[in-house]
Amino acid sequence: MKFGVVTFPGSNCDQDMIYTLETSLGQQVERLWHKDTDLKGVDFVVLPGGFSYGDYLRSGAIAKYSPIMKEVIAHGQKGGYVMGICNGFQILCESPLLDGALLHNDTQKFICKNVFLRPKSRTAAISKGLEAGKAVKIPIAHGEGRFYAPEDMMKEIYQNDQVLFQYCDEEGNVNDRTNPNGSLDNIAGITNKGKNIFGMMPHPERAADANLGNTDGKLLFDSILNNI
Amino acid sequence: MENNTQELATVDQAVELGLLPEEFELIKEILGRTPNFTETSIYSVMWSEHCSYKNSIKWLKTLPKDGPHMLVKAGEENAGLVDIGEGMGCVFKIESHNHPSAIEPYQGAATGVGGINRDIFTMGARPIAQLNSLRFGEIDKDKTKWLVKGVVKGIGDYGNSFGVPIIGGEVFFDKCYNTNPLVNAFSAGILEGEMISATSSGPGNPVYIVGSATGKDGIAGAAFASKDITEESADDLPSVQVGDPFQEKLLLEATLELGKTDAVVGMQDMGAAGITCSSCEMSAAGGVGMDIDLSKVPTRQKNMKDWEILLSESQERMLVVIEKGKEKIVEDIFEKWDLHAEEIGVVTEGGTINYFMHGEKVASVPAESLVLGGGAPVYDREYSEPAYYQEFKKFDINSIEEPADLKEVAVSLLKNPNIASKRWVYEQYDSMVGTRTMTTNSPSDAGIANIKDTNRALAMTVDCNSRYVNADPEIGTQIAVSEAARNIVVSGGIPSAVTNCLNFGNPYNPECYWQFVGAIKGMSAACLKFGTPVTGGNVSFYNQTVMDGKEEPVFPTPTIGMIGVVEDKSKIMTLDFKSKGDLIFILGDSHDDISSSEYLVSYHGVNESPAPFFDLEKEFALQEIMKGLIDKQLVNAAHDCADGGLFITLMEMAMYNNLGFDIVTDAEIREDAFLFGEAQSRIVVGVNEDQEDDFIDFMFEQGVNYTLLGHVTKGKVCVDDDQFGFVNELKDIYDNALGQKLS
Numbered sequence: 001m002k003f004g005v006v007t008f009p010g011s012n013c014d015q016d017m018i019y020t021l022e023t024s025l026g027q028q029v030e031r032l033w034h035k036d037t038d039l040k041g042v043d044f045v046v047l048p049g050g051f052s053y054g055d056y057l058r059s060g061a062i063a064k065y066s067p068i069m070k071e072v073i074a075h076g077q078k079g080g081y082v083m084g085i086c087n088g089f090q091i092l093c094e095s096p097l098l099d100g101a102l103l104h105n106d107t108q109k110f111i112c113k114n115v116f117l118r119p120k121s122r123t124a125a126i127s128k129g130l131e132a133g134k135a136v137k138i139p140i141a142h143g144e145g146r147f148y149a150p151e152d153m154m155k156e157i158y159q160n161d162q163v164l165f166q167y168c169d170e171e172g173n174v175n176d177r178t179n180p181n182g183s184l185d186n187i188a189g190i191t192n193k194g195k196n197i198f199g200m201m202p203h204p205e206r207a208a209d210a211n212l213g214n215t216d217g218k219l220l221f222d223s224i225l226n227n228i
Numbered sequence: 229m230e231n232n233t234q235e236l237a238t239v240d241q242a243v244e245l246g247l248l249p250e251e252f253e254l255i256k257e258i259l260g261r262t263p264n265f266t267e268t269s270i271y272s273v274m275w276s277e278h279c280s281y282k283n284s285i286k287w288l289k290t291l292p293k294d295g296p297h298m299l300v301k302a303g304e305e306n307a308g309l310v311d312i313g314e315g316m317g318c319v320f321k322i323e324s325h326n327h328p329s330a331i332e333p334y335q336g337a338a339t340g341v342g343g344i345n346r347d348i349f350t351m352g353a354r355p356i357a358q359l360n361s362l363r364f365g366e367i368d369k370d371k372t373k374w375l376v377k378g379v380v381k382g383i384g385d386y387g388n389s390f391g392v393p394i395i396g397g398e399v400f401f402d403k404c405y406n407t408n409p410l411v412n413a414f415s416a417g418i419l420e421g422e423m424i425s426a427t428s429s430g431p432g433n434p435v436y437i438v439g440s441a442t443g444k445d446g447i448a449g450a451a452f453a454s455k456d457i458t459e460e461s462a463d464d465l466p467s468v469q470v471g472d473p474f475q476e477k478l479l480l481e482a483t484l485e486l487g488k489t490d491a492v493v494g495m496q497d498m499g500a501a502g503i504t505c506s507s508c509e510m511s512a513a514g515g516v517g518m519d520i521d522l523s524k525v526p527t528r529q530k531n532m533k534d535w536e537i538l539l540s541e542s543q544e545r546m547l548v549v550i551e552k553g554k555e556k557i558v559e560d561i562f563e564k565w566d567l568h569a570e571e572i573g574v575v576t577e578g579g580t581i582n583y584f585m586h587g588e589k590v591a592s593v594p595a596e597s598l599v600l601g602g603g604a605p606v607y608d609r610e611y612s613e614p615a616y617y618q619e620f621k622k623f624d625i626n627s628i629e630e631p632a633d634l635k636e637v638a639v640s641l642l643k644n645p646n647i648a649s650k651r652w653v654y655e656q657y658d659s660m661v662g663t664r665t666m667t668t669n670s671p672s673d674a675g676i677a678n679i680k681d682t683n684r685a686l687a688m689t690v691d692c693n694s695r696y697v698n699a700d701p702e703i704g705t706q707i708a709v710s711e712a713a714r715n716i717v718v719s720g721g722i723p724s725a726v727t728n729c730l731n732f733g734n735p736y737n738p739e740c741y742w743q744f745v746g747a748i749k750g751m752s753a754a755c756l757k758f759g760t761p762v763t764g765g766n767v768s769f770y771n772q773t774v775m776d777g778k779e780e781p782v783f784p785t786p787t788i789g790m791i792g793v794v795e796d797k798s799k800i801m802t803l804d805f806k807s808k809g810d811l812i813f814i815l816g817d818s819h820d821d822i823s824s825s826e827y828l829v830s831y832h833g834v835n836e837s838p839a840p841f842f843d844l845e846k847e848f849a850l851q852e853i854m855k856g857l858i859d860k861q862l863v864n865a866a867h868d869c870a871d872g873g874l875f876i877t878l879m880e881m882a883m884y885n886n887l888g889f890d891i892v893t894d895a896e897i898r899e900d901a902f903l904f905g906e907a908q909s910r911i912v913v914g915v916n917e918d919q920e921d922d923f924i925d926f927m928f929e930q931g932v933n934y935t936l937l938g939h940v941t942k943g944k945v946c947v948d949d950d951q952f953g954f955v956n957e958l959k960d961i962y963d964n965a966l967g968q969k970l971s
Contacts (some may be wrong), residue, residue: 008477009474009477009566010389010477010478012389012390012391012476012477012661013391013661015662016661016663019663019680020663023680023681039316049661050389050391051388051389051391051473051474051477053474054389054472054473054474054475055389056474060645085287108241109381109656110384110385110388110656110657110658111655112388112654112655112657112658112659114669115656115669139660139668141388141658141660141661143388148738168410170312174580199487203660205663206661206663209663209678211666211797212660212663212664212665212667212668212669212678213668213669213670214665214668
């Protein structure tokens, strides 16, 4: 499988993602520039974290108009794999390949810290390889990560098993105390109905190198590689 | 200020711009004529304290500058550059942004972050980690809370977007900073290829301005930073620059891409004094001149005056000299990143800089006459020992009654904002972007950044206990350097080099200057001892307020930024206790000393005491032994004794893994001094029971005292069989105190 990582102006986790995919996971990675108009034959597109276009209007709102996004949207709509991490997730919700929106954290502050995630969807490639009910430690770093969707949309999200991860504690308990940003139902990541598009606020690429003392993020990438 | 900028300036105008009357005379002598208003403006910023170091350079030159790892001479480039092995260099520097942060904390701090990072990448290095050192007034004051929130958000918003992690730092509160907070930002980058020098050369080569357009923000910020903060300072608000981290990120990528080509002759970022400073310094460094057409500079407003363009401190700009014929390379790269790249001038022979506006020459100045090391004035300031210095030394520990309840003291220290967890601050910073931060999941005394694809890592720290420096500038600064080195050594690194940020009061006040001179002497002695040359940094004077006719300076605060190299990543030492039953030893001597401790100041309210016990030779010996213990892998945790004393050190080691400790004190030393005194040169280590014999065998042969304090427990905190509580309840106090204070 060939991955493609898109660099928007203001992306700052693009190199981290490339390093993780290439060095920690031994995958082939194509560098995609936001002005590109084709996906160079990649199977799996990654929209990395950062502050695309400075996030000045609203996170992800301007990036969706980049030339490459036309291709990414077409790829996703055809069933091709797309993953958005943090700012990438925000772009996917804006585009809108994914449901819902990401609002300012309820603390009104940027938050960077390790959190625990409980995998939920048993049908999406990124979460189904993880041990059910067992928490994984993955860091977050965002100011606008509070997942929100209207009630009818939420109903569909649940009916289709679209919730990928929920913020929890070390033991896997999901409750208000383990919700770092006020996300609806502690939702940290979702997928689309077709289960080919994944979005999540936490950064698995920051937890995939033994030098950093946490390799839980690798479990997510392994799940993708084993289930696609 | 409405002026015909071509009219000859008067001495009154010069004084209004911040020059001294005798400096105006000197300018006339240099030029052989009376300067016009624009030229006078140029001299006023270039000869401001901020750019010229006129009142500090004499003493700065006495700092140790040579070391085996130095790749550029101190002060010659925008930042220091040292060899860290495997063909890589580390570019690093610390800089203050105190004055802007005092009146506009958000933008003041944000642009401080922007400025220090430009100093790193203008040399061709990619910044990989940042630290910052912040000082504020009393935390209960509303103004302090406003400053803390603004500064932290400013640093976070800029750094998070720019995408360089903040991996450590310090935050300190004291009433001396009520009006003058200190915001010192440090950045370190890795240079893999050739360094880009801030030197212009080759007459005929084109000169480009790249990055953001030039606006009216930050005009004469350097002159502003060279004054006291007064009630009228808010009127200087246009002197504060406005930051745009998105532009900075683009500029970073474009600059590094440009650095990989052979098109660049020299480059300098625009910080203080904008186009003026970058054009003059680059020209003076290369012994050439420039013709600059200011009307070609992209501006944000229409009808900007020549002097406004010259002095604007708009952020995210660089001046670049390109090899003639390679203009297209630059233009293509900047086009790719959607940034301005305008040719505004040409390098000339002869060393004169001519500035033109719409075809008319508006200023003509010899570059050399404007810069530090050239024609900028150098002053020899007088200094005298203030009376308080001897008064503080009269302090006697016996005048302080030992509290009956030391548990209560312990809790008061755990929630003291100078000791409590800084989580409220650092969680607002992206500490992990770049996937290099090794101290996220395994904490050490220094911040550690992985150097990917090598066996090495870079350790870094910023340290200064300004209360000690106030009590004794020379010893206090030796302690600051020693603590920095100790933090590096305890983390498994070898101290390499220093950058300093010297925050003081008015240099024209002999007692303030005495503090400055003492600090320099102390820094020299300690840096020589540890073999850590001073590569550069910055000086910030006038951190004071005049109240009722009396100058109220901040504590003298010579912040030390130090980097060290970890040669073997597998030997990084962490500070957390590993498991129940591990033995706890203290290395170094305990003393009946509570001088200048947080305990003495905050619990007893005594502000007058000397610096704590310190001996440079003993400190050095201790650090050498620590290196040996780490190298031989005889300890499994190490943490230096610093603010709050031994008890706080033990708590910090215990809390990370929710463990406790059971220790005994020394009968010959007052229990409060043993637990909360801040005598220097002490390190606490954890030793696995199985390694006790090897540890003792090793220590037996060394000339440093070591004492078994006790052992790690499952969670109970016990001193001399007296229960101090359980770790989780103490941790709760420690973790949340700062956030509660600020809310």
